Amino acid sequence: MKIVLDTHIFLWLITDNDRLSDKSKHAFTNPDNELFFSIASFWEICIKVSIGKLKLSKNWDKIIKDELMVNSVKLLPISTEHCLQITQLPLHHRDPFDRIIISQAIIEQMHIMTINSYFSQYEVNTVW
DSSP states (O other), X not given: OXXXXXXXXXXXXXXXXXXXXXXXXXXXHOTTOEEEEEHHHHHHHHHHHHTTSSOOOTTHHHHHHHHHHHTTEEEEOOOXXXXXXXXXXXXXXXXXXXXXHHHHHHHHTOEEEOOOGGGGGSSOEEEO
16 A cells, blocks of 8 residues: 655654554554655645744754655655646645645545544545
């Protein structure tokens, strides 16, 4: 199964946060799954760190890059197709980062690992 990780899920995974469900942990460690981290999530983290909304360790960018490599998580770029898909999404939610991740999942036929219940209002499969 191809899974794109929502931003908070990736941060929880690399910090071994206890809010992560057993199902998510299993999906993350299952070698049959192909895991992706959207560049939109990295962008979201950068914005939140820059405005002080998210506090991470000093070398957070290197840690994220190392964790992607160690855990075989592929970086998912944003394509024009992904952007155009946003125009087809209903306005259940207005968060631009979530909307691009949802669009990526639709175009790439991926599941999304997230705790956000409103994702189920879109035509995507979620893992939690």
